[in-house]
Amino acid sequence: MTPREATRLQSFPVGYVFLGPFTSWFRQIGNAVPPIAGKRFGVTLSQLVTEKQTAIRKSQKNQPESEATTDD
16 A cells, blocks of 8 residues: 555645655654544534533523622
């Protein structure tokens, strides 16, 4: 298998360039998170964070403000 074939199996774009000596390319390819999986994780995490923030804001709006007390 060539490095180009390995990059395609890992879902890297056709023109993606790996730096360093030829022997390190396979290590870089093998240790990488496939771009398609990385994008999917990123989108999912972004949605979860947005939903959580929205829920927190809604719960804060629905809570009555506590009355200020004084030591008079």
